[in-house]
Amino acid sequence: MARARILPIFVPHLGCPNDCVFCDQKRISGSPLPADRLDVAAALEGARDQGLAGLELAFYGGSFTAVSPVLQRELLEAAQPYRRDGTVTAIRLSTRPDAVDGDILAFLKEYGVGTVELGAQSMDDAVLAASGRGHTAEDTVRAAELVKASGLRLILQMMTGLPGSDREKDVASARRIAALCPDGVRIYPTVIVRNTALEDMWRAGTYREHTVSDAVAVCADILPIFECAGIPVIRLGLNPTAELTAGGAVAGAYHPALGELVRSEVLRRRAAELLRDVPTGAAVRLFVAPNRVSAMTGQHRANVRALKEEFSLSDLTVKPAADAGEGIKIEVDVQPV
Numbered sequence: 001m002a003r004a005r006i007l008p009i010f011v012p013h014l015g016c017p018n019d020c021v022f023c024d025q026k027r028i029s030g031s032p033l034p035a036d037r038l039d040v041a042a043a044l045e046g047a048r049d050q051g052l053a054g055l056e057l058a059f060y061g062g063s064f065t066a067v068s069p070v071l072q073r074e075l076l077e078a079a080q081p082y083r084r085d086g087t088v089t090a091i092r093l094s095t096r097p098d099a100v101d102g103d104i105l106a107f108l109k110e111y112g113v114g115t116v117e118l119g120a121q122s123m124d125d126a127v128l129a130a131s132g133r134g135h136t137a138e139d140t141v142r143a144a145e146l147v148k149a150s151g152l153r154l155i156l157q158m159m160t161g162l163p164g165s166d167r168e169k170d171v172a173s174a175r176r177i178a179a180l181c182p183d184g185v186r187i188y189p190t191v192i193v194r195n196t197a198l199e200d201m202w203r204a205g206t207y208r209e210h211t212v213s214d215a216v217a218v219c220a221d222i223l224p225i226f227e228c229a230g231i232p233v234i235r236l237g238l239n240p241t242a243e244l245t246a247g248g249a250v251a252g253a254y255h256p257a258l259g260e261l262v263r264s265e266v267l268r269r270r271a272a273e274l275l276r277d278v279p280t281g282a283a284v285r286l287f288v289a290p291n292r293v294s295a296m297t298g299q300h301r302a303n304v305r306a307l308k309e310e311f312s313l314s315d316l317t318v319k320p321a322a323d324a325g326e327g328i329k330i331e332v333d334v335q336p337v
């Protein structure tokens with residue numbers, strides 16, 4: 001089934017009682033002003049004028065359910081005429097695990113919210129504390145169970161490379177998040193955004209940057225955990241914005257094609273397993289589904305070069321095969337001695 005087109009409304013920092021060390025929501029969302037009901041109506045009116053229909057309205061960027069109930073109602077009310085005429089067919093929002101309870105979820109359902117995204121970020125309490133999250137892993141477990149029990153779709157967001165974390169802790173968090181059986185996850189490797197507490201920590205040497213290659217390594221551990229559990233990874237890496245690209249992202253795992261780099265690394269590791277017993281000097285053909293040829297090959301042929309060198313192959317080519325499915329098929333020509 002095709003996914004509905006998302007119409008995002010950013011509610012930067014709106015209602016958030018917190019200051020997570022990595023967060024500058026104004027900069028991350030690219031929208032400096034908190035949204036109000038007029039913004040919602042204007043965005044939807046514009047969409048309707050363009051003849052768009054069947055949209056999913058998404059309140060992103062802040063902690064929606066920590067906003068005053070009056071404003072929550074106002075924002076959701078503004079969407080109702082557009083639900084009735086079919087411009088909007090679904091509503092989703094993101095919030096904090098400690099800003100969710102049974103009454104709030106019932107209220108959201110009443111206004112047509114179908115999906116709640118919870119910022120879990122880590123399932124390690126020491127990492128959460130070092131990151132200034134202001135909630136515990138147990139809050140996430142409780143909130144996730146409540147969302148699922150209410151019949152709403154649950155998306156969990158996690159981060160890698162937070163203060164106090166390491167590869168092992170990030171992988172452990174991913175396993176605990178997968179065990180909560182969300183309908184999807186987003187993975188955001190930590191980016192150091194200008195004018196955040198994290199930037200200060202990094203400049204003071206109390207936080208070590210989570211580089212793009214750190215992020216690729218840990219996310220290539222994590223991605224298969226969700227894939228094996230049948231949980232879609234709907235986003236990997238922060239959405240690029242003009243501000244972040246123009247210097248707002250001062251360091252960390254900011255790369256416009258991070259997801260592709262991670263998928264490529266997962267395939268490189270799988271291919272390496274298959275090549276382990278291939279004799280030196282062999283010519284190898286790897287067959288993957290047509291839409292995975294570029295990931296298998298790697299950016300600038302990085303996988304082909306690395307595998308060829310690691311296993312001393314005379315040749316390595318990647319070819320499309322409609323019947324490869326999720327796997328990799330291999331053909332080997334051994335050179336006569």
Ligand code: SF4
Pocket residue numbers: 013016017018019020023024025061062063096119133
């Ligand atoms: S809870 Fe969300 S909005 Fe609030 S400071 Fe943390 S990341 Fe930013």
